[in-house]
Amino acid sequence: MSVKDKLWLWFHRMASPAYFFKLAGQLLPWSIVATVIFMLIGLVGGLVFAPADYQQGDGFRIIYVHVPAAWMSMFVYMVMAANSAIFLIWHIKLSDIVARSSAVIGASFTFLALVTGSIWGKPMWGTWWVWDARLTSELLLLFLYLGYIGLRSAIDDRRVAGKAAGILALVGAINIPIIHYSVIWWNTLHQAPSVSKFDNPSIELNMLIPLLCMALAFKLFYLCILLINSRSELLEQEKRSQWVKELVTSS
Amino acid sequence: MIEFLKMGGYAGYVWSSYGIVAVVLLLNAVSSWRRYKSLILRLKRLHGEKNQ
Numbered sequence: 286m287s288v289k290d291k292l293w294l295w296f297h298r299m300a301s302p303a304y305f306f307k308l309a310g311q312l313l314p315w316s317i318v319a320t321v322i323f324m325l326i327g328l329v330g331g332l333v334f335a336p337a338d339y340q341q342g343d344g345f346r347i348i349y350v351h352v353p354a355a356w357m358s359m360f361v362y363m364v365m366a367a368n369s370a371i372f373l374i375w376h377i378k379l380s381d382i383v384a385r386s387s388a389v390i391g392a393s394f395t396f397l398a399l400v401t402g403s404i405w406g407k408p409m410w411g412t413w414w415v416w417d418a419r420l421t422s423e424l425l426l427l428f429l430y431l432g433y434i435g436l437r438s439a440i441d442d443r444r445v446a447g448k449a450a451g452i453l454a455l456v457g458a459i460n461i462p463i464i465h466y467s468v469i470w471w472n473t474l475h476q477a478p479s480v481s482k483f484d485n486p487s488i489e490l491n492m493l494i495p496l497l498c499m500a501l502a503f504k505l506f507y508l509c510i511l512l513i514n515s516r517s518e519l520l521e522q523e524k525r526s527q528w529v530k531e532l533v534t535s536s
Numbered sequence: 537m538i539e540f541l542k543m544g545g546y547a548g549y550v551w552s553s554y555g556i557v558a559v560v561l562l563l564n565a566v567s568s569w570r571r572y573k574s575l576i577l578r579l580k581r582l583h584g585e586k587n588q
Contacts, residue, residue: 333540343544350557393560401553408549506561513568520575524582533579 300379303528306519309512316508323502330495338492347405349495353503355398358426359461361391361507365433366458369451378522379515381447384454385437386514390507392430399423410474418467419475422460429457443522 286294331349338345365387371380402420403413414420433450440446468477488496523529543550 337544342546344546344549346543346546346550347553350553354557390564393564397557397560400556404549404553404556408546506565510564510568513572517568517572517575520572520579524579529579530583533576534583 300377302379302519302523302526305379306516306528306532309516313509313512316505316512320502320505320509323498323505327495327499327502330491330498335492335495336489341409344405344408347401349499351398351401351405352496353500354394354401355423356500357503357507358391358395358398358423359464360504361387361394362426362429362454362458362461365391366454366461369447369454372447373451373455381443381451382515382518382522383511384451385447386511386518387507388430388434388437390510390514392427392434394503394507395423395427395430399427406474415474417473417475418471419464419473422464422467425460426457426464429453429460433457 327349331346335346337343365384368380368384368387371377372384399420402423406415407413433453436450436453437446440449467473468475520529541547541551
């Protein structure tokens, strides 16, 4: 068997509902443990060990929830859009399941990025909200998520809903680079990225490490939710199949 | 400890941010888990009844 055939075999097995369900169940406990560990390291490091900022004092500690939430708002959307594309082109059902399992948690991260940003903005900028490019494009992202969720729940047929919402997710993906570059393209109140300049990061290591831990913890948390939700979606979609029957009657 | 809770005068801003994040993430976790559990129960009934 050639490498290409093996790869295809693996791909088909991965996309088989029963196999994916089992695999997701095995991965879940590990990702829960990893989430808790990195969350604890990030929290202790960010709230206790990181020194206060020379300009913002302890107020800067909001960064440890705000920035990971904002990163995740875009990351989850990209996962959703990529899986929508795969579903629309190759009709792989599992991709549609991943996309719809991501919508609510993605919207939650976006909501959190907006709210914690607003709470951070009040003492530092003197205002809860400004209509600048970064904040407005992030708000648009929240509406894209809500539109996606609304569209899905408005259409009963799962295939049609997946297609319609998938197209919405793909069109909305234009917003992602806009959010990312908004602080560079336009003059905004929001500060420019201070972490992504890896050659010369403008942030100290004992401030940076907790941030990276929190970012990883948020990513792992998303993985946990994704695993649970896709297991539910699979069960629902395959409820009359033999493997589901065996699964629920055997346990 | 009191100093830590005061967050250099930013207590309200810092703790409310962390609190909202904790609540929203926990709600996501709990609702996903409950949905999974109730689905298993429902499917057990569905397939259990068929067998009888």
